[in-house]
Amino acid sequence: MDTAKAQASASGETAALPPWQDPAAEPLIRLENVTKRFGDFTAIADLSLDIHEGEFFALLGPSGCGKTTLMRMIAGFETPSAGRILLGGEDLVPIPPNRRPVNMMFQSYALFPHLTVADNIAFGLRRAGLPKAEIADRVAEMLRLVQLEKFAHRRPHEISGGQRQRVALARALARRPRILLLDEPLAALDRKLRAATQFELVDIQERLGTTFIIVTHDQEEAMTMATRIAVMDHGRLVQVGTPEEIYEQPNSRYVADFIGEVNLIEGVVTSAERGRLTIEWAEGAAPILTRSDVDAPVGTRVTFAIRPEKIAVSAERPEGLVNAWQGRIEDIGYLGNLSTYHITGPAGMRFKVQSPNRRRIARREFSWEDRVWFAFDETAGLVLTR
Numbered sequence: 001m002d003t004a005k006a007q008a009s010a011s012g013e014t015a016a017l018p019p020w021q022d023p024a025a026e027p028l029i030r031l032e033n034v035t036k037r038f039g040d041f042t043a044i045a046d047l048s049l050d051i052h053e054g055e056f057f058a059l060l061g062p063s064g065c066g067k068t069t070l071m072r073m074i075a076g077f078e079t080p081s082a083g084r085i086l087l088g089g090e091d092l093v094p095i096p097p098n099r100r101p102v103n104m105m106f107q108s109y110a111l112f113p114h115l116t117v118a119d120n121i122a123f124g125l126r127r128a129g130l131p132k133a134e135i136a137d138r139v140a141e142m143l144r145l146v147q148l149e150k151f152a153h154r155r156p157h158e159i160s161g162g163q164r165q166r167v168a169l170a171r172a173l174a175r176r177p178r179i180l181l182l183d184e185p186l187a188a189l190d191r192k193l194r195a196a197t198q199f200e201l202v203d204i205q206e207r208l209g210t211t212f213i214i215v216t217h218d219q220e221e222a223m224t225m226a227t228r229i230a231v232m233d234h235g236r237l238v239q240v241g242t243p244e245e246i247y248e249q250p251n252s253r254y255v256a257d258f259i260g261e262v263n264l265i266e267g268v269v270t271s272a273e274r275g276r277l278t279i280e281w282a283e284g285a286a287p288i289l290t291r292s293d294v295d296a297p298v299g300t301r302v303t304f305a306i307r308p309e310k311i312a313v314s315a316e317r318p319e320g321l322v323n324a325w326q327g328r329i330e331d332i333g334y335l336g337n338l339s340t341y342h343i344t345g346p347a348g349m350r351f352k353v354q355s356p357n358r359r360r361i362a363r364r365e366f367s368w369e370d371r372v373w374f375a376f377d378e379t380a381g382l383v384l385t386r
Contacts, residue, residue, distance in 0.1 A: 020055075025052060027051060028051060028053040028088060028178070028179070029049075029074065029085070029087055029179065029211075030050050030051075030086040031047060031048055031050075031084075032048055033047070033082065033084075034047045034070075034073065034080045034083035034084070034085060035047070035082040036073060036081050036235075043069040044066045045235040047066075047070070047236065047237055049240065051211065051213065052211075053178075053211055054211060055212070055227045055228060056205050056214070057212065057214070057226060057228055057229075058216060058221075058222035058230065059213065059215045059232060060216055060219065061231060061232035065234060065235065066232055066234070066235040067215045067232050068215050071215050074092070074181060074213065075097055075102055075104045075181055076092065076097030076100050076102070079093060087100070087178070101177050101178040102178070103124075103172045103177040103181070104172065104180075104182075104183065105181065105182045105183065106168075106183050107184040107187050109164050109168035111156040111164060111167060111171075112156075113156055115155070116152065116155055117143075117148060117151050117156070118143065118152040120167055121143070121167065121171045121174050122135050122174070123171065124174060124175050125174055125175065139174070142174050143170065145170060145173070145207075146167070146169060146170045146204070148163060148166055148170070165186070165189065166200075169201070178211060179210070179211045179213060180211070180213070181213050181214075181215075182213070184217075185201075186198065186216075186218075186221060198221060202224075202225050214226070219258070219260060223246075223247065223259075227242065228240060228241060229242070229243060231246065231254075238251070238252060238254055239251045239252070246259055247259055248382075250382065250384070251384075251386075253303050253384055256303075256305040256382070261352055261354070262307055262308075263305070263307075264303050264304070265279075265281050265288065265349070266301070266302075267280055267287075267288065267304055268280050268281075268299065269300045269302055270287065271298065272298055275291055275292065276290070276378070277292050281304065282346040284346065284347075285346035286324075286325065288323055289378055290304065290381055290383060292382070294383045295385075302384060302385055303384040304382070304383055305381055306376060306380055306382070307380075309355075310376055310380040311354075311375065312353075312376065313341055313353045313355060313366065313373070314373050315365070315370075317373045321375035321376060321377050322377065322378055323376050324375035325346055325373070325375070326373055327371070327374055328344050328369060328370070328371055329341050329370045330342045330350070331368070332367070338355060339355055339357055340352055340353070341354075341355070341366065341372075351374060353374050
């Protein structure tokens with residue numbers, strides 16, 4: 001229990017539910033049975049989704065899954081073939097893009113090269129006809145927000161890629177939209193700068209309270225920034241949940257495999273008693289014993305999903321872990337903070353096991369071709385039926 005929850009508990013207060021769990025909360029954006037067709041191709045298929053005010057919401061999926069099309073319909077650049085898009089209860093579909101309280105930040109940033117940073121931020125405000133004094137105040141506010149006051153009179157080619165990204169963000173926020181749409185906004189940044197910028201975006205969003213909707217194919221990006229994630233595939237929502245729910249409780253093989261690393265083991269349930277399942281998975285190998293509330297009677301074909309970091313590797317059979325097998329290390333991936341072991345186990349199946357590097361590499365405990373035990377407890381994995 002964190003400090004805030006502990007204090008609320010001690011004082012008799014009830015912690016507020018997040019809006020997506022509160023049946024009385026009205027969503028800011030509601031998509032009702034939205035379909036988008038391009039000729040014979042269906043990009044979005046009968047999709048319904050609620051997004052609440054103040055969320056940092058991520059649309060996540062591979063290229064071609066429909067996430068950008070969905071964002072463009074919210075922005076008004078595409079019109080649904082069927083269904084409704086509501087903002088605060090008002091149908092957005094007949095409202096043109098320039099009259100929606102929505103702004104969009106593009107992957108390319110689309111800054112004007114001949115204008116200064118300040119003039120880029122002011123551009124949309126001038127087009128809207130705001131008074132000069134208000135424009136000056138708003139630009140100064142945005143420069144402070146993105147910490148670019150010293151760069152106000154530079155042009156885009158005179159600042160770094162990360163700074164250009166912040167200028168584009170400031171310009172998109174200057175008109176104070178109720179919703180900011182971000183289309184792969186960090187794709188052009190290098191890995192280290194991208195990681196730092198993710199936290200900057202979260203901090204800005206929390207300070208402003210503006211609803212952010214980000215489109216990304218980067219799982220780590222979505223997991224780091226989003227309050228909730230919608231995983232998409234072929235124009236449909238596969239699962240919507242918090243990052244913790246998506247990672248720890250995927251509802252299908254697709255989600256489990258798409259988010260992070262995972263071992264997927266096919267098997268058949270041979271015993272199901274009081275929430276404890278026995279899964280036969282390889283001839284001659286000890287079965288997997290797991291606790292699960294999934295409806296999987298005897299004879300059901302299932303997939304057992306377990307993350308690499310939830311598997312222990314040791315030279316001797318570990319005590320207290322009911323699922324344990326021997327295998328041989330075939331490959332090792334050194335990633336600095338952790339190592340990934342590729343272990344061939346029963347029936348030639350390969351497992352990925354991740355362990356933190358607590359020792360210097362010269363003192364690594366295991367090496368190639370070593371015989372080891374790999375093991376996990378009854379609650380480490382997840383049983384999937386689809």
